[in-house]
Amino acid sequence: MEKMKHPLFNWIPIKLVENENEIYFEWIYLSDLTLTDPFFDDTIAKCRAHSYNSKRFKLVSTVENLIEWSNEIESVELKALIFHVSRCGSTMLSQSLASSDENVMISEAGIIDQILRSEAFDLQSKSVLLKAVISLLGQKRFSEQKNIILKLDAWSVFVASYLRKLFPKIPFALLYRNPAEVLRSHQKNSGMHMVPNIIPASVFDITQSELHELSLPQYRALVLEKYFKAFLYFYGKDNNVTLLNYNEGMKNVVEKFISFAKLQYSDEEIEIMLERLNSHSKNRNEVFCGDSYEGDAVLANLMNVNALHEKLNAVFVGDVV
Template sequence: MPLLYRNSNMETGVATHPIFNWMPYKLIEKEGVVFVEWIYLGEKRFTDPFFDDTIARCKSLPHNSTGYKIISTADNVVEWAEEIKPVQISGFIFHVSRCGSTMVSQLLAIPASCIVISEAPLIDQILRNTSLSRPEKIPLIQAVFKFFGRKRFEEETQVILKMDAWHLFEIKNIRNFFPDVPFAILYRNPIEVIRSHKRLRGMHMIPELLSQAIFASEEIEIKKLSLDQYGVRVLEKYFQAIADFSAVDSNTKIFDYRQGIENIIRELDIFFALFHSEKMYTQMQERLKTHSKNPEGSFQCDEEVQINDLDLTQVNNLYQQIALLSHRKIY
């Protein structure tokens, strides 16, 4: 088994093994066999809004421009991960989308001490893969999380993992993997989420872009719904998952978008034990002035988008239920 570091003390961050600055990032399946593709990161930190943004920047590096792909088996990933002592996982972020989670993860990525992995497709590919059995997925996911939390820079002491919105349906399984890690769940008034998706819909808000098995929806039923009403149905599923899980999990904290991003960050600072300085909060306030998904653009409040003839009864009831669970009123 190859050694990934010169010293068994992983905190040295000194690399001698060729895969030290390589990261597994993509699942490949051929003839029923699952492989993992790797990419060279060089000195790049995960500071972009999404994991894939950082991967795109790294593709132009010489190591990634040879015309060859670096591939390993899934078993290799599990085996090599045994040599890694990752930094502490401070928390997981789950969300319903368009509720401030991207900005929150961007702010948390500002300190050099914190690794923030935001919606890595590899995790989703493993969770939804049909060729891997459940017993095969568990060690592979745990190994990938180790690589994500690998200490590549001396300052790094914590890692935060932001999941895709539909991973709310996997939250119980992920809790089994990490029984002691704090889980934060971000949500928002459902009509505001629908308005945001009406301007630019996420893939999970468009029927058939994701397997309907994820949402436990019948195809015949879906065809009867407008796009907006389908979005409401998806939110109902998300909100129900939040209500069910947070009602029984004592290490989960729920955050409403209406609290304000800065207030959410200050609460997460305590909940995730991040200990930000006031100087760091000043930097975060500057980042808040820009767009969450496009740091080059300025922040603009959502415009009112007219939406008619939607049945919001169930989703609004769930929204109220979650507000009660979070011990916060809707204001």
């Protein structure tokens, strides 16, 4: 007899709502969709057309409900966390991993960032809640699924030490890239963390007085400095972390990540993941022909961030050896 599925099978929490004295979670029905889009929110946008999600009323739950239900639904095992500096191949890495049916690839889920930055919970409550949400996002919906891999937002590196306490045995990977290339990409099309005040400056340990003195290009360079400093700091204190360098080639990035995280795949699965590298990270129907901004001038002084990049490269060489 087939095991009866939980009433919330295929439902996942997607949003933390803090409304005056109320705290609750909004849920959405995934139907048969898998988390294979470049970003978590891309999949959620597709879900909204489903009849369950287009009703006038939304499914919501309390914190207590969510934690209770997370213990009732079967999930696959969390295997690795990916941190990155943005525009450094993280989407390509996550898309490569998502192409395997064995992986549940959670790529920059807003709900995780909301919980990490929320001030509504003490650390113990936040830790229980984060584990519950990750478990629900990684519920075992298909028989092939074995691994949860979590790619965080770039600024999550500033809470890497907290996440290490939460997941003491999980491999952490730090993906980075030549700073001029990262910043040229943001000059073309800025990410939200590279525009002042969308993400509070305090998240990056940037003061309001500093903020008022910086041009936009200088602000972007300073944010990148903060990322590189956080990478160097965390790598220096942690024993279960590796560096991944976009400039060594994405094939090397994928293979090193799989080896470091001790993930086991068939030759066929590996071939599928590497084949994904031939297409654009955000559109698998478009062939990737390289970045188109190599000749653009960087509009900020890169002396500090280049020095940090050189230190990371030196550490990376030792990490590979």
